[in-house]
Amino acid sequence: xxxxxxxxxxxxxxxxxxxxxxxxxxxxxxxxxxxxxxxxxxxxxxxxxxxxxxxxxxxxxxxxxxxxxxxxxxxxxxxxxxxxxxxxxxxxxxxxxxxxxxxxxxxxxxxxxxxxxxxxxxxxxxxxxxxxxxxxxxxxxxxxxxxxxxxxxxxxxxxxxxxxxxxxxxxxxxxxxxxxxxxxxxxxxxxxxxxxxxxxxxxxxxxxxxxxxxxxxxxxxxxxxxxxxxxxxxxxxxxxxxxxxxxxxxxxxxxxxxxxxxxx
Ligand SMILES: NC(=O)c1ccc[n+]([C@@H]2O[C@H](COP(=O)([O-])OP(=O)(O)OC[C@H]3O[C@@H](n4cnc5c(N)ncnc54)[C@H](OP(=O)(O)O)[C@@H]3O)[C@@H](O)[C@H]2O)c1
Numbered sequence: 001x002x003x004x005x006x007x008x009x010x011x012x013x014x015x016x017x018x019x020x021x022x023x024x025x026x027x028x029x030x031x032x033x034x035x036x037x038x039x040x041x042x043x044x045x046x047x048x049x050x051x052x053x054x055x056x057x058x059x060x061x062x063x064x065x066x067x068x069x070x071x072x073x074x075x076x077x078x079x080x081x082x083x084x085x086x087x088x089x090x091x092x093x094x095x096x097x098x099x100x101x102x103x104x105x106x107x108x109x110x111x112x113x114x115x116x117x118x119x120x121x122x123x124x125x126x127x128x129x130x131x132x133x134x135x136x137x138x139x140x141x142x143x144x145x146x147x148x149x150x151x152x153x154x155x156x157x158x159x160x161x162x163x164x165x166x167x168x169x170x171x172x173x174x175x176x177x178x179x180x181x182x183x184x185x186x187x188x189x190x191x192x193x194x195x196x197x198x199x200x201x202x203x204x205x206x207x208x209x210x211x212x213x214x215x216x217x218x219x220x221x222x223x224x225x226x227x228x229x230x231x232x233x234x235x236x237x238x239x240x241x242x243x244x245x246x247x248x249x250x251x252x253x254x255x256x257x258x259x260x261x262x263x264x
Pocket of ligand 1: 017018020021022065067142143187189190192
């Protein structure tokens with residue numbers, strides 16, 4: 001079944017990771033359609049809430065919880081209650097620089113628990129209800145990092161490889177339904193991500209980056225169009241293709257140059 005293309009969202013839209021960066025811009029874009037928003041993050045959401053209200057959201061709820069935990073996901077489901085979710089933007093995620101064996105295990109584990117476990121758990125809950133209604137859209141923020149064995153950001157890249165693949169497979173499983181699953185794959189984007197992942201002392205941390213407004217709008221348009229995936233930005237499309245066709249050890253070496261701390 002071809003996926004229904006729509007011009008705008010209406011109803012309840014859930015955005016995870018809406019306190020800053022790409023998630024905040026996804027919330028702002030959805031607000032322009034006049035939707036009701038449930039914004040989720042683990043920190044202050046006042047900036048996202050203000051942006052969404054100014055952009056025209058019908059109403060805005062905020063929820064602080066840790067999406068790396070089952071309890072955090074349950075809080076989101078409790079906040080949704082029995083309301084139909086028109087769209088879920090599963091965007092919350094975090095990176096972590098340095099060599100894997102030098103990372104603190106609990107920090108590395110938090111990346112896996114947030115990016116993979118929390119994200120797929122929430123999609124499992126929300127996706128079941130969407131399938132039962134034969135309606136709804138899920139936009140997952142993957143990454144072009146998922147096309148690259150990510151020396152010196154290894155756990156993060158590996159989580160994004162999981163998510164990129166997961167989305168394409170889930171879209172296939174749901175192809176007989178009207179439920180849309182879209183994977184947004186940004187390249188380096190100008191958000192708090194690099195600072196928080198301790199990557200500022202690297203080539204990628206210092207490189208020119210995409211505008212999160214454009215990245216969010218690319219993802220949003222692809223989701224409305226019913227597309228399975230979108231790599232945002234021409235050079236990122238090129239990098240994603242090369243990441244897939246070049247030998248893996250060469251890609252890992254190239255990534256190493258981008259992500260190894262300068263002090264090493
Ligand atoms: N920036 C890039 O270059 C880039 C490139 C490709 C993909 N991405 C992906 O884009 C997504 C958004 O990142 P961003 O670049 O916009 O960075 P960001 O500004 O750091 O935003 C990350 C968001 O995720 C939330 N988050 C992280 N861990 C969480 C947790 N355990 N529970 C709840 N919320 C959590 C953060 O909220 P709190 O900290 O407030 O909880 C924040 O709202 C991530 O999935 C990231 O992997 C980013």
